[in-house]
Amino acid sequence: MNAPSITSTAQTPAVTRRFDLRAALKDSFRSALIMLGLSIPILAFRTDQSGGDIFLTPRWGLVAIICAIVFGLRLLLHAFTASKAYRQATPSSHQATEPVHAEPSAYQHVSKFAIPFFLGVALAFPLLVYLIQGGLNESRYWVDLGILILTYVMLGWGLNIVVGLAGLLDLGYVAFYAVGAYSYALLSTTFGLSFWICLPLAGILAAFWGMILGFPVLRLRGDYLAIVTLAFGEIVRLVLINWVDLTNGGAGISSIPRASFFGLPFTAGEGGFAATFGLEFNGMHRIIFLYYLILVLALLTNFVTMRLRRLPIGRAWEALREDEIACRSLGINTTNTKLTAFAIGAMFGGFAGSFFAVRQGFVSPESFNFLESAIILAIVVLGGMGSQIGVAIAAIVLVGGPEILRNLTFLQAIFGTGFDPNEYRLLLFGAGMVAMMVWRPRGLISEREPSVILKERKAISGSLVKEGHG
């Protein structure tokens, strides 16, 4: 295979001064042929059903369009790599060495302004939306979206403790989310406990489950750990489906009590939130309250994580991520270190889960499938493992992005009226995960801020940090 690598990082192409059009055309044609092979028959024929019959509908036009697109993209890629190779061939006086070192202040420079900015926007978000949309009821959609994004930010930050800091790839994080959600749902519907009592209980239960599930997997590493956590996540979901007596099975638990504003329910009558504060009753009060609740929970997660990073346990996590064997030989108790990472990560998952239950008022096992774990993991990975602000940005992009896609009505004009971008959401999502790993395996923010500093602060580029076995 002499075709230039798609990433062009693996091998540096031979420096050619001019763009070899013939070779590029030939290669593009070959790519298009491969695409043709790939799309037969899965794209070329559509299986349609009517009644019990199944028949095929050919759609060669679609295949032709896709092959043409592949051809064009491949040609562009060739032109791009050729011009890049040309630029690299002309020596630049600025690049005496490879530019591996990130400027020490660049990341801190950004984060100094970015963090207060994001925080400000997050705090003022309902007000901003209220002003822009011109009414409480009109802003409902946006506040709901904000809640959804913040839930994923919180889950991302929770998983970041396990994956980003301790370097343990957990594919079953959604299990703890489920434990939290079901804890609240069951405790409130059977014992009538209020949200404010259930929230810490859900966290404790999830942490407990984190320990239980974490304990057997302590000696596993890397891929095996990931697969076992995936198995645990699936087991939890299957048990939730099949243990009908407790969980009501696939039908789920409905009519879960709503959260109150420190004892004041969000009802229209006397003694409700609106009446006590002399406001006109509006259902949006509860939504905005939920928004600030998840914001506080997410910030709490962030705050605890940032603090923990400075404690010995946080440093042990990061040491464990870098090299487990070195860690053990330095006398760090890897058992306790891993278990605390699992437990604390799970605890925040549990908080988020019980928030999910109180927001939806309904939980069912379908909300906790593997895909959910994959989405949370993707948020952590895209954000750059270990970077808090990166995770937040990734959550906004991954959760908010498809919503924006849904609202782009002009797409329907291009692709026809039957076009529903939401169908393509997961498709793009999977492709995005691959593309991210190929182009920026360290995530959007690949800088790693050291937690221990000698004399002066320096940001370390992610590419300098080599991960050991462990």
Next chain:
Amino acid sequence: MEIFVQQLINGLTLGSIYGLIAIGYTMVFGIIGMVNFAHGDVFMLSAFISLIFFLLLTTWLGISSVALALLIVLVVAMALTSLWGWAIERIAYRPLRGSFRLAPLISAIGVSIFLSNFVQVAQGARNKPTPPMVQDVIVLFQGESGYNVALSYKQIIIMVVTAVLLTIFWYLVQKTSLGRAQRACEQDRKMAALLGINVDRTISLTFVIGAALASVAGTMYLLYYGVVSFNDGFVPGVKAFTAAVLGGIGSLPGAVLGGLIIGLIEVFWSAYFSIEYKDVAAFSILAIVLIFMPSGILGRPEVEKV
């Protein structure tokens, strides 16, 4: 007793399918040390390819002989699925060689999500039934209570095809220069490259072989169950991975043995315990095997290099 024999037959059939998928996992893990998470979805994709070709052959070209149609479907599906396997390796895994250790796994999860949703978008979300293909059965013996132990032609086809293909691929890996190159890469990739083995091509071929066997499994799955949907890749994929680990990852006979054991466990569990918890049983076996005997039945114990 009759039920036991019947379940034994069913379990071996299911186990053959799992074994075929498991080989793809075990070979890829052996050579580049990654869990090819997307392998289950390649299997699902191949079942779709088989379905469409079977419909093409029978309804459009009017081939009435089911045996001939199946043979053509098998060959074509193997070729096309191999191309998919090759393309996936080329696009999603090859650029990541030398990246950090979790990158290939995350990329594979991405491919898995992509493939299942690609099929969903391209073919719709509903279950796709096939017209019944092979329906004859041989009644082996009749029980006293009127319960017949039957061996269907389908099951015979599946077991025979599995056995034949395994022999072919076993020969390929053990006796040919390709197999030698592959085993050399498994032991030491850098050294193999120094000795003039094209490592990239060898790895590509490993993926191609894995995909080809998965496509056989896909065709057999379609033949056996007669229905396929876009999310049928995940659970069989995980079970086949369990089989690969149980047999000892990196070992070809181990993968088949593991597949048969998993198939039998699943079938007997459903028959004698509860059918609802059969997937829980499979996932539990996966966790237990990985935790307590990660080198499996026929595998070599992993040596920890510092």
